[in-house]
Amino acid sequence: xxxxxxxxxxxxxxxxxxxxxxxxxxxxxxxxxxxxxxxxxxxxxxxxxxxxxxxxxxxxxxxxxxxxxxxxxxxxxxxxxxxxxxxxxxxxxxxxxxxxxxxxxxxxxxxxxxxxxxxxxxxxxxxxxxxxxxxxxxxxxxxxxxxxxxxxxxxxxxxxxxxxxxxxxxxxxxxxxxxxxxxxxxxxxxxxxxxxxxxxxxxxxxxxxxxxxxxxxxxxxxxxxxxxxxxxxx
Numbered sequence: 001x002x003x004x005x006x007x008x009x010x011x012x013x014x015x016x017x018x019x020x021x022x023x024x025x026x027x028x029x030x031x032x033x034x035x036x037x038x039x040x041x042x043x044x045x046x047x048x049x050x051x052x053x054x055x056x057x058x059x060x061x062x063x064x065x066x067x068x069x070x071x072x073x074x075x076x077x078x079x080x081x082x083x084x085x086x087x088x089x090x091x092x093x094x095x096x097x098x099x100x101x102x103x104x105x106x107x108x109x110x111x112x113x114x115x116x117x118x119x120x121x122x123x124x125x126x127x128x129x130x131x132x133x134x135x136x137x138x139x140x141x142x143x144x145x146x147x148x149x150x151x152x153x154x155x156x157x158x159x160x161x162x163x164x165x166x167x168x169x170x171x172x173x174x175x176x177x178x179x180x181x182x183x184x185x186x187x188x189x190x191x192x193x194x195x196x197x198x199x200x201x202x203x204x205x206x207x208x209x210x211x212x213x214x215x216x217x218x219x220x221x222x223x224x225x226x227x228x229x230x231x232x233x234x
Contacts, residue, residue, distance in 0.1 A: 028233070037196065037197060042076070046069060048096070065090065067190035074191070087192070090190070109195060113167070113196075114159065114190060114192070116165065117160045126161070127185070130183070178195050
């Protein structure tokens with residue numbers, strides 16, 4: 001095998017290896033990507049605003065969610081996009097404790113969110129924070145984090161100032177009950193509560209496929225080397 005033949009041979013081997021690395025990289029990205037689904041949408045929840053709140057505020061004809069959250073507006077999927085009163089389930093209180101029942105224990109919970117709004121013209125003060133806690137039995141809760149307004153994602157909606165109090169979990173959690181304790185100046189002015197979990201149907205089990213792909217690429221590379229070597233040996 002002369003110098004020119006060796007260069008061609010090594011180029012082919014390098015191309016095979018680069019192709020293998022590219023395919024494996026793409027496969028790894030596919031495996032790690034998991035769709036998140038809002039598993040709280042359509043689920044029931046309770047609310048406790050304590051004795052300091054006005055349970056009858058805005059109910060049944062205004063923006064209130066009802067003394068016992070009769071309207072269930074915060075899990076209906078209707079999120080404000082053009083103004084702060086779209087789909088609102090408001091409570092006239094500075095502290096509201098909401099508990100969402102997901103119906104059964106849900107695995108793979110990765111993100112929690114509750115939106116809140118303020119509007120000076122309406123006399124709705126600025127929201128303060130949301131504390132998140134989870135439970136599998138509805139009795140024993142574990143606090144997983146608190147988001148302050150300074151760490152929330154601001155979104156201007158007309159005269160309203162809205163915030164998404166998003167909590168990204170470093171590790172996936174399991175829960176049936178999700179407690180969101182919202183704190184605000186004078187109104188819990190919210191349009192939606194969300195619990196995002198990995199979708200079991202959209203995360204493929206590709207571990208075996210990756211292993212098979214590696215074997216096939218190694219075999220192909222070896223076969224190419226053998227064929228090329230025999231060709232140059234003649």
